[in-house]
Amino acid sequence: xxxxxxxxxxxxxxxxxxxxxxxxxxxxxxxxxxxxxxxxxxxxxxxxxxxxxxxxxxxxxxxxxxxxxxxxxx
Amino acid sequence: xxxxxxxxxxxxxxxxxxxxxxxxxxxxxxxxxxxxxxxxxxxxxxxxxxxxxxxxxxxxxxxxxxxxxxxxxxxxxxxxxxxxxxxxxxxxxxxxxxxxxxxxxxxxxxxxxxxxxxxxxxxxxxxxxxxxxxxxxxxxxxxxxxxxxxxxxxxxxxxxxxxxxxxxxxxxxxxxxxxxxxxxxxxxxxxxxxxxxxxxxxxxxxxxxxxxxxxxxxxxxxxxxxxxxxxxxxxxxxxxxxxxxxxxxxxxxxxxxxxxxxxxxxxxxxxxxxxxxxxxxxxxxxxxxxxxxxxxxxxxxxxxxxxxxxxxxxxxxxxxxxxxxxxxxxxxxxxxxxxxxxxxxxxxxxxxxxxx
Amino acid sequence: xxxxxxxxxxxxxxxxxxxxxxxxxxxxxxxxxxxxxxxxxxxxxxxxxxxxxxxxxxxxxxxxxxxxxxxxxxxxxxxxxxxxxxxxxxxxxxxxxxxxxxxxxxxxxxxxxxxxxxxxxxxxxxxxxxxxxxxxxxxxxxxxxxxxxxxxxxxxxxxxxxxxxxxxxxxxxxxxxxxxxxxxxxxxxxxxxxxxxxxxxxxxxxxxxxxxxxxxxxxxxxxxxxxxxxxxxxxxxxxxxxxxxxxxxxxxxxxxxxx
Numbered sequence: 001x002x003x004x005x006x007x008x009x010x011x012x013x014x015x016x017x018x019x020x021x022x023x024x025x026x027x028x029x030x031x032x033x034x035x036x037x038x039x040x041x042x043x044x045x046x047x048x049x050x051x052x053x054x055x056x057x058x059x060x061x062x063x064x065x066x067x068x069x070x071x072x073x074x
Numbered sequence: 075x076x077x078x079x080x081x082x083x084x085x086x087x088x089x090x091x092x093x094x095x096x097x098x099x100x101x102x103x104x105x106x107x108x109x110x111x112x113x114x115x116x117x118x119x120x121x122x123x124x125x126x127x128x129x130x131x132x133x134x135x136x137x138x139x140x141x142x143x144x145x146x147x148x149x150x151x152x153x154x155x156x157x158x159x160x161x162x163x164x165x166x167x168x169x170x171x172x173x174x175x176x177x178x179x180x181x182x183x184x185x186x187x188x189x190x191x192x193x194x195x196x197x198x199x200x201x202x203x204x205x206x207x208x209x210x211x212x213x214x215x216x217x218x219x220x221x222x223x224x225x226x227x228x229x230x231x232x233x234x235x236x237x238x239x240x241x242x243x244x245x246x247x248x249x250x251x252x253x254x255x256x257x258x259x260x261x262x263x264x265x266x267x268x269x270x271x272x273x274x275x276x277x278x279x280x281x282x283x284x285x286x287x288x289x290x291x292x293x294x295x296x297x298x299x300x301x302x303x304x305x306x307x308x309x310x311x312x313x314x315x316x317x318x319x320x321x322x323x324x325x326x327x328x329x330x331x332x333x334x335x336x337x338x339x340x341x342x343x344x345x346x347x348x349x350x351x352x353x354x355x356x357x358x359x360x361x362x363x364x365x366x367x368x369x370x371x372x373x374x375x376x377x378x379x380x381x382x383x384x385x386x387x388x389x390x391x392x393x394x395x396x397x398x399x400x401x402x403x404x405x406x407x408x409x410x411x412x413x414x415x416x417x418x419x420x421x422x423x424x425x426x427x428x429x430x
Numbered sequence: 431x432x433x434x435x436x437x438x439x440x441x442x443x444x445x446x447x448x449x450x451x452x453x454x455x456x457x458x459x460x461x462x463x464x465x466x467x468x469x470x471x472x473x474x475x476x477x478x479x480x481x482x483x484x485x486x487x488x489x490x491x492x493x494x495x496x497x498x499x500x501x502x503x504x505x506x507x508x509x510x511x512x513x514x515x516x517x518x519x520x521x522x523x524x525x526x527x528x529x530x531x532x533x534x535x536x537x538x539x540x541x542x543x544x545x546x547x548x549x550x551x552x553x554x555x556x557x558x559x560x561x562x563x564x565x566x567x568x569x570x571x572x573x574x575x576x577x578x579x580x581x582x583x584x585x586x587x588x589x590x591x592x593x594x595x596x597x598x599x600x601x602x603x604x605x606x607x608x609x610x611x612x613x614x615x616x617x618x619x620x621x622x623x624x625x626x627x628x629x630x631x632x633x634x635x636x637x638x639x640x641x642x643x644x645x646x647x648x649x650x651x652x653x654x655x656x657x658x659x660x661x662x663x664x665x666x667x668x669x670x671x672x673x674x675x676x677x678x679x680x681x682x683x684x685x686x687x688x689x
Contacts, residue, residue, distance in 0.1 A: 007436035007445075018464030018657075018664040024624055029436070037432075041463065049436035056448040057624040063468030064459055069448035070440045099525050127524045131517065132550035139514035139547070143490070143521035146508045151521065169511050274506035274522070276486040276529050285500045287509035 006054020017041035021058035077258040085110035091225035096263040098149035101140035107248040108182035138166030145175035146286040148273030154180035168207030172288025176235035182251035193411020194248030199388035215361040217332040221255035316359035325354025331382040341416035369396035464664020466654030494536040513544025516551030532559040555612025555646035565656040573659035608684035614646035616685040
């Protein structure tokens with residue numbers, strides 16, 4: 001059976017660390033970084049990239065449009 | 075093409091001239107003594123002929139903001155009102171000045187303050203010429219003294235408004251708005267198809283987006299903009315002063331009056347001369363820019379000046395500044411909607427300058 | 431551009447499913463973290479791109495937090511005085527009926543100072559779209575009471591909670607607009623979850639279609655959050671919004687066309 005795999009790209013410097021993407025992620029892919037970006041925000045990042053299914057939920061709710069989403073069937 | 079001769083009220087003449095000037099939109103709200111403007115336009119229904127939009131707004135505030143919206147599209151748009159309504163429009167007017175938009179605002183002035191009276195007055199001179207709303211800005215202010223000029227100044231207003239991207243006010247009064255006179259009307263002009271590069275008309279791929287705003291949160295940017303406005307106003311002062319002179323060649327005394335008062339003062343000049351008093355009249359046609367240079371020159375030749383206005387004395391301050399102390403300057407005016415008589419003016423002149 | 435990425439092998443152009451639309455400029459949004467304005471902007475921008483409206487869109491931005499909206503969407507903009515956007519949009523659409531004209535306004539702008547302009551533009555059935563962001567507070571000036579502030583809700587001008595006896599009741603402007611003959615499509619949505627984002631986007635797309643068909647005013651209220659004004663984290667504010675704002679401002683269509 002084909003499995004869907006996703007991947008996200010987060011623009012670190014534009015992220016404001018609001019965490020809205022993290023709570024909207026159905027698979028627990030995203031977490032907040034332990035370090036801050038240039039503006040002092042703990043930015044979002046794919047902490048568990050292997051869990052990503054490319055559903056784009058995170059990107060859809062991101063107020064600052066910092067997430068790009070890719071998806072493929074493996 | 076030949077001009078058409080009609081007998082009309084000043085208010086009607088503005089409305090008809092607007093249609094003929096190819097105005098794209100009129101946005102108004104009823105208030106005495108200028109309501110004939112919107113009534114005339116509604117009846118003429120130019121949407122069917124020239125395509126001009128005529129809309130009765132829910133308030134003067136909405137009407138002036140409609141003017142903002144239309145002007146920002148590069149359209150020829152106008153509104154009209156009378157004193158209390160013009161006060162309501164001041165917010166919109168300062169935004170229009172701040173966004174450097176061209177438009178025409180007709181003010182058929184009535185007496186104030188407050189609800190005041192519906193009778194004619196000239197008590198909105200300060201409001202019209204010194205800004206009116208908040209911030210450092212000027213309108214170009216044209217003062218018609220006849221029904222003919224109320225018609226002619228529509229075209230002139232838009233010419234100046236677009237030349238300088240600046241709002242123009244036609245400062246009339248209840249007398250000229252309501253009186254009937256013969257008027258030669260210009261032939262119908264086509265509505266302009268020009269698309270201005272600064273206007274919001276939808277962003278094509280070929281240019282950057284256009285933003286019409288009066289906001290600049292950067293103090294340096296805002297100051298630069300203020301300096302730009304000053305430069306524009308100075309250019310207007312240099313190029314656009316208009317006035318008319320009446321029997322000033324040998325005048326020993328000078329009346330300065332605009333609009334209805336200037337009509338009265340023509341008769342005063344005649345009456346004074348019958349008594350052997352060499353009196354002349356200067357009628358500013360533009361109140362901003364004010365004919366300061368000319369008045370200053372005339373101050374070298376006359377013994378005194380009298381500013382005649384239907385107000386407590388407003389234009390007199392500009393006359394005083396222009397004269398700069400060279401000769402005595404006084405004010406005479408009736409208020410409350412009373413039109414000054416020619417005899418009163420002569421009496422005042424005699425009491426101030428000649429004695430008796 | 432500094433980025434963090436997931437599995438690198440998947441990141442190929444042919445696998446792309448979501449990226450920021452080019453209608454959104456590269457300017458960094460001036461909003462606080464987690465503010466719904468950004469999401470609402472992006473959805474609007476996506477519709478403008480997907481419907482090919484860039485060259486015909488003329489937006490009218492308000493006074494309030496989104497006053498600088500014209501910096502974020504790459505279309506022609508007019509910045510209106512506080513509350514006057516519907517009047518401004520009225521003239522634009524009347525004079526240029528072939529353009530796509532919309533306003534974007536907050537609750538203070540649309541439901542307090544601009545009440546008359548809102549009601550009358552909708553009542554005339556002006557063929558425009560109004561996006562109404564309702565977060566129950568004046569955000570820009572620092573969290574004062576808005577016409578939509580809930581009973582008992584604290585703000586800097588209702589520090590002990592909104593006392594409806596002395597401060598009046600929250601105004602349901604969208605409900606009022608729905609009763610007007612001139613309004614065509616009136617709906618209340620939110621943008622705090624992916625499902626709600628999809629619904630809001632669908633609503634905006636409908637409004638675009640209705641404007642093309644000259645149907646009259648379409649008003650889309652987006653109940654949104656104000657983490658800073660409400661003094662909560664973004665995630666908390668979204669939860670608070672669900673628990674407190676939605677019961678008072680229930681999501682869903684208030685007026686749908688009979689088609």
